[in-house]
Amino acid sequence: MSKFYQTGEKTTDVWLTPPDLVGKLGKFDLDPCSPNNLPWKLADKFYSLENGEDGLALPWVGRTWVNPPYSCWVKFLEKLSNHNNGIALIFGRTETRGFFDFVWDRADSVLFIKRRIKFIKSDFSGSGSSTAPSVLIAYGKNNTEALGKCGIEGKLVKLK
Numbered sequence: 001m002s003k004f005y006q007t008g009e010k011t012t013d014v015w016l017t018p019p020d021l022v023g024k025l026g027k028f029d030l031d032p033c034s035p036n037n038l039p040w041k042l043a044d045k046f047y048s049l050e051n052g053e054d055g056l057a058l059p060w061v062g063r064t065w066v067n068p069p070y071s072c073w074v075k076f077l078e079k080l081s082n083h084n085n086g087i088a089l090i091f092g093r094t095e096t097r098g099f100f101d102f103v104w105d106r107a108d109s110v111l112f113i114k115r116r117i118k119f120i121k122s123d124f125s126g127s128g129s130s131t132a133p134s135v136l137i138a139y140g141k142n143n144t145e146a147l148g149k150c151g152i153e154g155k156l157v158k159l160k
Helices: 019-023 070-083 097-104 141-149
Strands: 064-066 086-091 109-113 118-120 127-129 134-139 154-158
Touching: 064 070, 070 086, 070 097, 070 134, 086 141, 109 141, 134 141, 141 154
Parallel strands: 064 086
Antiparallel strands: 086 134, 109 134, 109 154, 118 127
């Protein structure tokens, strides 16, 4: 079992993605939801609310990585679906309106991750597991190919 999987404990709205998980997905040009002091690089460019940069209001260019604050994930999925070039990591709550509006009807594919992800705590004091299953959502055919080749254990469902 990979080191970034584990089962259930509660945490906050900010879930820092393990860098080795994102590294399996290839190079990203933009991370619009990054904390300012992230000690690892998930994309060439990032936007951070801590720097006064609103990732929803600023332009997105290139292949985009999105691990949104889970309290406003729908707005980020809407923008990513319109941008149509990137991968998002969200809870696998497939019954929600946001999932129907911006995943089922717009995404190219979804990778249902086999185990719960072990995220890094926002204060970097350790790790905590998600309280629900996670999915990777691809927008753009190149990102479906990346999910197919990434080696992350789970089930890839092509929607287009």
